[in-house]
């Protein structure tokens with residue numbers, strides 16, 4: 001297999017569109033393996049955003065003038081483009097732009113959770129949830145009297161589906177599950193969980209922060225009621241995220257932020273709300289970021305999401321196998337294959353993950369170390385922290401080799 005053609009992506013051509021990858025630290029070329037935190041932004045996306053600022057910058061839905069109309073059309077089109085990308089047939093009405101996945105989860109929790117949950121209700125999470133949903137539902141449960149249950153993760157890093165069937169009952173109001181775990185890499189059976197939730201009259205929210213950037217996602221094939229992700233993890237800009245919701249459910253939900261741009265009629269006594277999705281997008285929204293997200297979707301579709309997935313799986317398998325050969329490395333999560341996304345979390349015996357990340361940094365290898373916002377999961381794994389290498393469309397086998405080679409330095413210094 002050529003080092004430049006991983007999973008049939010032309011990685012050399014792809015890398016040429018990311019000037020940041022040319023950076024060197026003390027003469028050593030950057031090896032960026034922190035893509036689950038944030039991916040880099042290719043030239044077409046930067047160009048689309050700077051073109052917007054150069055030619056059409058204005059506020060949306062407020063002006064009759066030409067620039068405002070252009071900005072409004074670009075902003076609205078971005079909703080349609082995202083809807084199409086994730087298979088939402090209700091188009092823009094089902095796509096709410098937020099700041100990030102975290103805000104999307106909070107929107108659902110405040111808007112739906114605070115109003116609908118009560119002491120008889122249960123919210124079913126999994127032990128591998130990111131704090132963005134785990135902390136949010138904990139807090140909403142405290143305020144509403146609802147209880148929270150966790151589907152267990154088994155020793156292979158997969159969800160225990162037998163336990164899932166025990167946890168999800170007629171008392172369940174919502175199942176909140178991460179599609180691809182940012183720590184274990186596990187790809188969860190979200191469609192099966194959606195069926196389970198619906199069989200018991202519950203809704204399902206899917207946290208797709210690590211899924212939409214890395215594989216084809218069809219929210220209607222999953223039958224997700226709600227689905228969230230962030231622009232900055234999918235070759236797009238920071239400052240924009242998405243909450244997908246089935247139109248009927250979003251229509252029934254109260255807004256959670258109030259202000260201009262989301263109303264139909266306001267009197268001194270009361271107000272009524274505008275159409276979807278605008279009733280959830282008060283104030284000046286992330287317009288240039290929406291333009292950038294649109295360009296990122298175009299960019300990814302041109303690469304082909306099946307090819308992106310194949311590339312991710314292949315690099316994860318290569319990294320897993322190389323790390324597993326080391327003998328003193330503990331790897332978390334499922335073995336390589338369709339049930340593992342493009343990341344590998346691990347620990348090197350005798351070396352704290354933070355020290356390891358610091359040694360990697362000396363080699364210009366950027367990885368993440370810590371709890372990855374999954375503290376309870378790390379407690380369960382029996383470690384305070386782990387190191388994590390996560391891959392994207394521009395990563396190569398050689399970069400995985402650089403990661404593995406740097407382990408020797410860490411051993412010499414700390415072990």
Ligand code: C6P
Nearest residue numbers: 036037100101102130132182209230373
């Ligand atoms: N994970 C990481 O793993 P925001 O920061 O709102 O764009 O995304 C939050 C989030 C929610 N769910 C999952 C599964 C995630 O992985 C993340 C972000 C980053 O490095 C930061 S903790």
